[in-house]
Every structure is written in C-alpha cells, then in structure tokens.
Amino acid sequence: MARPNDEVEALLQEYADLIAITGGDAFKARAYEKAARAIGGYPADISHLDAEGLREIPNVGRSIAEKVIEYLRTGTVAVVEERRAGIPAGVRELITIPTLGPKKALRLYEDLHISSVNELTAAIEADALHDLKGFGEKTQENILHGIELMQQAGGRIPLHLALDTAEGIVAELSAVTGCKRCAYAGSLRRMKETVGDIDVLVAAKRSAPFMDALAALPVTAEVIAHGPKKTSIRTTKGVQVDLRVLPPDSWGAGLQYFTGSKAHNIRTRTIAVRQGLKLSEYGLFEVDSGESVASRSEEEVYARLGLPWIPPTLREDRGEIDAALRGELPEVVTERSIRGDLHTHTDLTDGLAPLESMVAAAAERGYAYYAVTDHAPNLYMQRMTDEKILAQREQLRTLDGAHQGMRLLHGTELNIGPEGDVDWPDDFLAGFDICVAALHSHFDLGRKAMTRRLVRACENPHVNVLGHPTTRLIGKRPGVDADWDEVFAVCARTGTALEINAQPDRLDLCDEDILRAKEYGTKFAVDTDAHSVLHLAHLRYGVGTAQRGWLTPDDVINTWPLRRLRQFLRKGRPA
Incomplete structure (x- = not known):
C-alpha cells in the first residue's frame, strides 16, 4: 500500500x-x-x-x-x-x-x-x-x-509499486480466518520489471470469506468480478488484482500453474502429457485413472515431472527446462548472498541522509562491507571538491569497523565525459577503494561514438564498475545506443564489473542484457545506488533482475569475501 x-x-x-x-x-x-x-x-x-x-x-x-x-x-x-x-x-x-x-x-x-x-x-x-x-x-x-x-x-505497473500493493493485500488476506497459505504469483513472482496485473492465491477450504474480504478492503475502488472461484478488483491506484482460492491440497500445483509464464507452462504440460499425466492448477493427475499424483507443493509437482524445483525468476522458457533436465540449473544469487553494497550516496552530494546514518543502516542489514560513492566534480551541480571528498574519506576511516565489524570502502561515482574521460587524474583516483563510472549526459551520441566512449572508460585502470550502463529509465527514457557486445567483451577483458542498478525505475542492466553479457565472462555488481536509507531495501529488485539473468554468486562481485573483492578492484595493479 x-x-x-x-x-x-x-x-x-x-x-x-x-x-x-x-x-x-x-x-x-x-x-x-x-x-x-x-x-x-x-x-x-x-x-x-x-x-x-x-x-x-x-x-x-x-x-x-x-x-x-x-x-x-x-x-x-x-x-x-x-x-x-x-x-x-x-x-x-x-x-x-x-x-x-x-x-x-x-x-x-x-x-x-x-x-x-x-x-x-x-x-x-x-x-x-x-x-x-x-x-x-x-x-x-x-x-x-x-x-x-x-x-x-500502457497500463503496466512498475515492479516496486506492484509489490507494495501485493504484499499489503497478502498481509490482509493472511489474517482472514481459515487461511492456510497466501501468496502472490504471476509475473510479479517472476520479478518482471513491469506487471500487467497482480495474481494472488489463497489456500483455504472455503472461498467466500476471502472473496468478500478482498472486495471490502480500503484499497479496493471497484469490484470487477465476484465469484466463488475468482474475484477481481481494481485498486484506488488503478491496479487490477485477481484472487483465486484453492483447496489446501492443491496449493503447490496452483502456485506452479499461476506463476510460470505461458511458454514455461506449455513446456511443463508437454512433459506431463508424455508421461501420461495431466497438469492443472489443481494437481498432476494420471490421465487414465484420474488419480492425483502430486499437488501439495511445487517441489512435489516438479519432482514428479522429473525436474528439480525451478526458481520463479527463471520460469520464462529461456532454456531453464532443458538445463533442469541436464542437471545444470544455476544456483542463482539471493539477497542472502550479497555481502555489501558498492554504490551509495550521502548528503555530501545528492543523497538525503548523512554518512553516519547510511553506514548504520547498512550495518543493520548485516553487510560485511559497504562502499560510499558520492558524485565527483564533473557533475557540476553536486559541487564536489577535492577537499570535500578527502574530508569524507577521513570521516569514513574513523567509522571503519565501528558498526558490527562492517568494513567501509571509500569510493566515488565518476562521470564519463563525451570522450570517455572521467573526473580526477590517475594519481588522485588511486586513493579510492572503488570507482563506479557512469553516463550522466550526452545520451544522444551516435552508436560508434558512444561505444568508443564506454570502451575508453572501461579501459581506465581505476574504473571498477560501469554504473547503470545503458542509462535507461523504465517507461521514460530509452537506453543509449552502443555496440553492447563490444562493451561487454571489453568489460570481461579489463575486469570491469557491469552494474545491475537496483533502483526500480532503472533495473539497469536488464535481464536480457545480463544474459548476453554473461556469455562474455563479465562479472557484475548488484547495487542499490541508494540516495536514502530507504533505498538500501531496493536491493531485492536488483537481485530479482540478476536471477532473471541466471547469475550465480560467483558472477556477482559483492557476494565475494572482502579479500577476493579487493583483489578484483585492483584491476591488475600492484597491491
């Protein structure tokens, strides 16, 4: 809500x-x-x-x-x-x-x-x-x-707004007497960057109390349909929510059925047919006898089909079925895998919270390390100076290890100029623990010039992470035009990580770009680009996007122990 x-x-x-x-x-x-x-x-x-x-x-x-x-x-x-x-x-x-x-x-x-x-x-x-x-x-x-x-x-809803709505409704319905299970499903559970509508499932013996409860919620502006099997409402924000109530014994089958993309579900139903089975939202049944052979959990349904449980974020028919059959399904990165955030801001530039507040909030998340990366001077409106950034470094050093042993990295977000140059000379950049470089202007350069610009930035021995690489804003601004295959290859060659920026209006790189970049052997950083304490929680959207790109903890540098991370950040420079 x-x-x-x-x-x-x-x-x-x-x-x-x-x-x-x-x-x-x-x-x-x-x-x-x-x-x-x-x-x-x-x-x-x-x-x-x-x-x-x-x-x-x-x-x-x-x-x-x-x-x-x-x-x-x-x-x-x-x-x-x-x-x-x-x-x-x-x-x-x-x-x-x-x-x-x-x-x-x-x-x-x-x-x-x-x-x-x-x-x-x-x-x-x-x-x-x-x-x-x-x-x-x-x-x-x-x-x-x-x-x-x-x-x-069109009428599609950004991921974070859909999640806020869905989690509020799930909390309300979970409190209704008789609720055994309640969850959201569909493209929202698959963590797609935008959602057409929200699917909510309840496991209960009686459906009427839940259908009535949804219709009566304060967030409900209009009841589109009201029935014993399905109720649809439109919220005060214009979001359609579809509720289905399933028998408790059918929970796993229903969750599998209403989560997978259409293409993924066609593949699983095809496997079922080949085994003389029929798969529906109520269970997996033998065609001849009609006997249920699996339904209570998703794991049970997938296992009966000869498959391991497939993470929801992979269920797009992009090779996950074949990988599962071969036993090659990736162990995707999770929020628990992330040891630290490598791109964050304070009120020294355009953040909203002071350094101490951001560090304390990061420590509460259980991070082993945390980087502060305020803007550099070439983004002129932020009024950064050498003196300001060095004073911040001293302040950071006094806080290092003071919050539950969390180690602090002093970094900066550099601005990539039209020719691929970045703020500050090499000797000054050498004093930072980590440098994120990103585009903030001149988005309309031609393809060749933009590619050359990005390549030069990645070849800089002090640039560790290419931040929000395409600069896209979902539904508002397209990404820049560049030869991304060349950029991805250069990132792999130079040891420059590609950022998956978790800000929900960015999610940049997107899942399809991640899949392409991974083929080149690039590494990634899942960062929040947090400008406030609240933004640190946006990590979940970046992790979901990373999962959709099939990334494992080994692909993501901020899942690594600090020693391995520091070695990567040196980009081959002597210690």
Missing part, C-alpha cells in the same frame, strides 16, 4: 512541474522537487509529524510543511488545485511523455494549440513543427520515441 510519504512526494513533484509549465520561478520549482525527493526518502511516516517535525526533513521549509499538513488533513492542496485548473488537462498529459519537458509542452499548446498525445503525434507526422524553435528533426524523433515508450508501458 502506498505510504503517505509517497503520495506527498508525487504531489510536490507534480506541483514543481506545474510551476515549470506556467513559466514560474525555476528556483521555486527546483525547491519543490528537492522537497519531494526528501519526503519520499524519509524513513518515518510523515503523517505522524506536525509542521515542526516536517521542517526537520532536509529541504522542507515552512511553506512546504504547511502544504503537506494541508494535504494530510484534507486530501488536497489549494494552490496545487489552482495551478491544475489553469492548465488544460492535455498539456498535463503532454509532460508525461518521456523526453518532453514542461516548457516544450507549454510552447506546443500556446503556439500550435496541441493539447494531447494524439494531436502531437499527428503534428509531427504532418511536419507541422518544423518552424517551431527547439523542435528540430532530432528532437521530434526523440519525442516520437518517448511516445512509443509510454504506449508500450
């Missing part, structure tokens, strides 16, 4: 966009953006805070605190409603297009009276934007690609 913090974050971000659309003070818009991020990343529930408590959150001043209190009390904010009323809904729709900012949306409306995505598409196709300043051919191509991204996303 959405936290009040998340709702207020969305509201303040919308207000910042509305200010920008109407040509308001850019500084004011930026202030609301910063406050939105700070509230979204604040660990405590803000609904329990008064105005004074809210003002203790970084970037939340008196005026913003008053608006937050107004929203928490009434569900609306008067000035936001006024701004909304002054802007056509179509213009607000336009700014949801990836790559199209508020100012361009307003210009389209004022100059050409364009107020919908369909009108904008038609105008570009009719070459009606050719005389409009700032809308050259490349910009129009980017806008069309952004529209395509938005349409592909």
